[in-house]
Amino acid sequence: MQAEIRRRIAERVWRPGDLIPGEAELAAEFGCARATVNRALQGLAESGLLERRRKAGTRVALDPVRKATLEIPVTRLEVEASGCRYGFHILERRKLRAPVEGADLMGLARNASLLFMRGLHTADGTPFLYEARWVNLVAVPEFAKEDFREMSPNEWLVRNQPFTRGKISFLAVPASPEQADALKAEEGTALFAIERTTWNAETAVTHVRLAYRPGYRMSTEI
Known part of the structure; x- marks a missing residue:
């Protein structure tokens, strides 16, 4: 119909x-x-x-609007769909006071304690996606107990933590020293990046910045 x-x-x-x-x-x-x-x-x-x-x-509608539907993808599935072997490596993991910018983006107090993680997703052993993630353990305390050997933080959150709303930004960024080192790129190389924050009701769950390897292209449908 x-x-x-x-x-x-x-x-x-x-x-x-x-x-x-x-x-x-x-x-x-x-x-x-x-x-x-x-x-x-x-x-x-x-x-x-x-x-x-x-x-x-x-x-x-007088002015029909076509809306693109965006979902939070599981990076493993994207890599495997391309025919490559998927891998994930934790580069850093520690509890920190939320930085001013991160606290403001998540709507948290500036002295909030968050779990900070940096990780690298790989395709056939080569860098695919670098992520820097802040997780609010008040919203998802079980996250702190995971070692992520079998499942990346991205996939774990998609499968285990509901969210009711989110905010997504797409941007081009010059590779920072950390991003360049992880992605084996020249510092300052233009990278496609995504910033995403999710909430469950009024409680912030996570804020993540994703930086893809040079040359990556995202596609969606309208």
Whole structure:
């Protein structure tokens, strides 16, 4: 049903601003339950193609917005999908007072105690991704007990720690001495980087900066 509605919008059968048929009429046309129609329309509204208002019906959006869907990826799966052998190595691990910038990003007190980790993800033994991560042990105390020999912090958090919201930034950065050393790159080399902070309700879980090896390209779909 969603595919057909998308087609009608794309081919201007239903033009921007048009009021589309009601749920009961669409249910009769497609031979399905009205609840099924409601879910389909709601999904298209969330993607930006439709505008829904109570008692006013559903219209084709005047300015449709295509939204890219981003998920927190498991780095191991990305490496293995490329046909390479995955590895992870801890470079540094210790409890520290949160730096001012990190505390502000996570919404924590500036004297908060966090677990700081630096690690390197590898593909066939060569550097793939460098990460510097701050973890709020108040939110996830079990994290401190893990040795991460079988599973990286990235994968452990994805599998074990829920989050309700997050903030992601994409940026180009010159390789710092630590990043350059880990990724075997020249200091100052342009790197693609991601900064990501996640919260569970109002409690910050983790803030991480990821720096990929030179030449890395990220792709997504819209």
